[in-house]
Amino acid sequence: MPNIPRDGLEPVLRARKITKIFGRHRALDDVDFDIYGGEVHALLGENGAGKSTLIKILTGAYQPDEGEILLAGQPVSFRDPLQAQAKGIGTVYQEVNLLPNRSVAENLFLGHQPTRFGIVQRKAIEAKARDVLATYGLEIDVRAELGSYSVAVQQVVAIARAVELSGKVLVLDEPTASLDHNEVRKMFEVVERLKARGLAIVFITHFLDQVFEIADRVTVLRNGRKVGTENLADVTATDVVRMMLGKDIAFGHQPTRIGEAETGPARVEFTDLGKSGKVAPFSLTLHEGEVVGVAGLLGSGRTEMARLMFGVDAADSGRVRVGGKPVTISNPSQAVAAGFGFCPEDRKIDGIFGDLSVRENIIIALQAKLGWFKALNRDEQIEIAGRFAEALDIRAASHDMPVKLLSGGNQQKVILARWLAIDPGFLILDEPTRGIDVGAHAEIVRTINRLREDGLALLVISSELDEVVAYSNRVVVMRDREMVAELTGEDISPAVIVNAIAENKTRSAS
Amino acid sequence: MNRSLRPLAATATIFVLAYLAAVSQHPGMLSTRVLGNFLTDNAFLGIAAVGMTFVIISGGIDLSVGAVIGFTTVLIAVLIMWVGLHPLVAFAIALAVSALFGACMGAAIHYLKVPSFIVTLAGMFLARGGASVLSPDSIGIKHEFYSTISKSYLLMPGGGRLTVIGGIMIAVFLFGIVLAHRTRFGSYVYALGGNETSAALMGVPVARTTIQIYMLSSTLAGLAGIVFSLYTSAGYSLSALGVELDAIAAVVIGGTLLTGGYGFVAGTFVGVMLQGLVQTYIVFDGSLSSWWTKIVIGALLFMFILLQRLVFTASAPSRKVLWKT
Structure with a gap:
């Protein structure tokens, strides 16, 4: 491993004190990267x-509000990704941004085809394409449609294009996300070759073991701030997980735990629920008045688990019992009928109807449950919305204002109110505190605790370990699309959870 | 075989089979005279269909084609007969006007983010309405130049006549083939039809290319209007009604995917010729209503869309790869 940082050697690319603000939200706050x-x-x-905000700034898709970017020591600013590309920073996105309907050769050189009297020199392009791909160990028919090859090949073509056109810095955004095991090996060989050629490679992934295998250094971001940059030779997987989930976890600070609170009878029982390729079969029983926390890294199968439970994705194995009676849940409306509620992770995309009013957003699930022929009249709507808005302390100037004008925390509570209005027995919350001002976190946690005391069964997915610990009666840990641990009692602590998450990673990395 | 070639191969096969079947019934159809008439009678459709091919490959549609042809015939007639311009000057003006018209539609499609269907539908009403405002009645064109052109032809072996307008169509097809397959502009057109977001990220000048595509289509529609004017020696606001739909049919039958990204200009030529063949057969037969042309074209179109669906969904990526390690 090269000894980095190397004294006297200028980084190819350096970002200094980058800050990016969207509205009131600091997406990036004073971040350095080199x-x-x-x-x-x-x-x-x-x-x-x-x-992704940092990557978009490095590749010219966004402009930073503060800070500067230095390319080989010279300050630069990029108007758009094309300009960044022309100056040496090429990007390969997770979903390959090439043209599946055109030949491999054309994809490599589109826009840069050599022409004579305006006529494209096809033979020359094809020969050059073969030469270029040979340097990546790839021998394919370059005249064939790109779409007729596997994603791995398309990704190598995308990398080759980026390197041909840029040639200094290569940004790989989750390049291995849709590759199988062998393809990942090939991808890493390609990365090693480029590294040997002296390219600077930024590698974004959520597979920790891959980071340890291929990368020299790691920079961890958390809530828009840089947690740190480490030589991977000097740290363990547990260190990195700790950096990702909150750096102060292991150091004494022990958040209050709810302890062995009494729980009621079983509310929902999932037995061997699973879907191949998404989540390995798991069994989980939730009781009345119980909160089960779900911990795990991004991509570990947390959200997929919730989607299976709510019928967003249909399970291909397993049984569900509600209050002791078997039920079928293969779509969300069956889940709602069974008394389930689901507040998804990205509320802007999946949960909130931004242009509708607070009142309409609150009553919409209830109305859907009643059926459209039993329309709630306006007075009933106002009464219901008012009751839940008050119960959850939703702060809006008026219940007729569009939800998109509310703060993140209040939007989250509107979604909560929506599900509480149908009087659910079981509520799934996926990252309820994401994108909410830190001050509002405590309030969401209080709300969760209150709902538990009201006798609800809750499943709460969160990366905020302090919070998971603060409201969970039990914690299950997801890893590689599998439920790997169930923690109770004294084991519900950030340190134990971090170890459970990282265990496998440490093993495969060592 | 490259999967995008399959619908084209199918069209070509069907054309050959249909031609042989027609010849076995009416041996008179096997002659360069009939071929010459094919070219002459379908020249305006063929020229418009070349432009339509580019539009459809790029993932768009141009419904204004027939109306632009109609407008051009009236404009030319007015310029020659009322204003007294020489036909060549009138042609140049007509081409310039249609090019500008197309550029405006392309700009509206790109900058206003309005679907091409809507923009060119508006363009269709504008051009058709504009033609009627210029002159609601048919204007006959009497000019020495017109009679010279209609009398000139190249004698083909077997006595067939390649007229000037037939020749123009062939030239336009050759131009279209080179433009589509051998220029950067052509590769940009396919790129837009494949995935506009990717194309933009790969540096394709999306705005410029979109405008150029609709400019090309309208200019060729203008040229088709000139050819139509030479063909009929008249300008009439309601001429070439529905030609845009015949052109779309020819393009799709010729193997171009209606959703964009795949297609061949040469295929469109076969598509046009297939339509001409059906028409000629009906003329030779004498007992069939000319509406049978539409029925046959409708059936063919349906068949080809099915065929494309099969070809493009059945063939999953499966190419062998040699990795050297």
């Missing part, structure tokens, strides 16, 4: 940590 030639630098962080 990368040297011949280095693979991994960028890690949970959803919302600021990874």
